[in-house]
Amino acid sequence: MKVSGHQPCYIPWYGFFEKVAKVDIFAIHDIAQYEKGGYINRNLIKSSQGFLWLTIPIQIKGNKNTPIKEIKIDNTQDWKRRHWKAIIVNYNKSKYFRDYRDFFGDIYHSNWEYIYELNMSIISFIMDELNINTKLCYISEMECRHKKKSDFVLSLCKELQADNYLSGKLGKEYLNEKDFELEGINIDYQEIRKIEYQQLFNDFIPNLSIIDILFNCGPVRTEAIVRGERSFDERISFLSSSRR
Known part of the structure; x- marks a missing residue:
């Protein structure tokens, strides 16, 4: 039995899903304390000007020991519109963006009170897209x-x-x-692999949110990348036939 775990990050990078895919049970550390400068409420995407942070404002002042599961989003700020606009502007010309427009459009037009619920909704969706069937458990339990x-x-x-x-x-x-x-x-x-794939705009930028790979490469190649396949072409052929 192989186990791993991590905090539930916002639109995580490929390394998060790589860990999930490689184990039998993955522990979601939903009661870890929030760390400023981490990835619970922010992540990187690519823009024509380079990398761009998408940061969700949270209500954490005066209580820095609040567990992730109880952290509330500061919805007095118009973060949903800003994030969705940034994603559309920078990815609407990517090959697979239209396949995910409805899901992420719903995400950014829905009401979210807690960062944990938002993050887990996105994580669960991407796990399904990448055929990751690893069992999840929750540290709070x-x-x-x-x-x-x-x-x-x-x-x-x-x-x-x-x-x-x-x-x-x-x-x-x-x-x-x-x-x-x-x-x-x-x-x-975990060994952090050097991966490259076709991106929009200028030079390649590594270690962005998983959506950068998903929008540019689609679910089949993204799954192959996450699983660390040696030959993407062979993996793509196999997965394509299995999805019919």
Whole structure:
């Protein structure tokens, strides 16, 4: 049993979905504390001028320890119109944008009170598009939620009866590998691959939101990229036939 986990980010990059696709159970850390400068309420897209941040304003002043699940969006600001306009302006000429216009149009014309609900709606949709059937669990419902750092991850693995944990590269800074060895749990660290694909505008920019790949490459090639296929062409042929 292989396990991983992460906070529910806003329109995450491909690496988030790569971790989800490579494990049997993926833990959504819905009660992690908000970190300023992270990706819970913002992410990058590409514009004709370079990369562009899309940031959702949140109500966090005076209570920085609020868990992600309880963070409210500041809807006094017109962020939905700005984000949707930026996406349309920069991706309306991409090959597959029309395939996703209705879904994202609904997202940005709906009312969202909590950032968690918005993020999970997008994450769930993209998982379906990429044929990722990994089981999700939620830290708020688990006993390991009371632990911290390395002990938290170890408790998560034991609770889910995992024998393998897929960690982000920063895990090397805080995971006590000897504790995992004693429990018979192997740790793998995610390797960030250098990927390139056809983008709009000028030079290639890496590590953007998954929508940059999805709008430019479509679901079949995006799935191949996320799953780390060595030959995109072979994977595309196989997936295309399986989708008929």
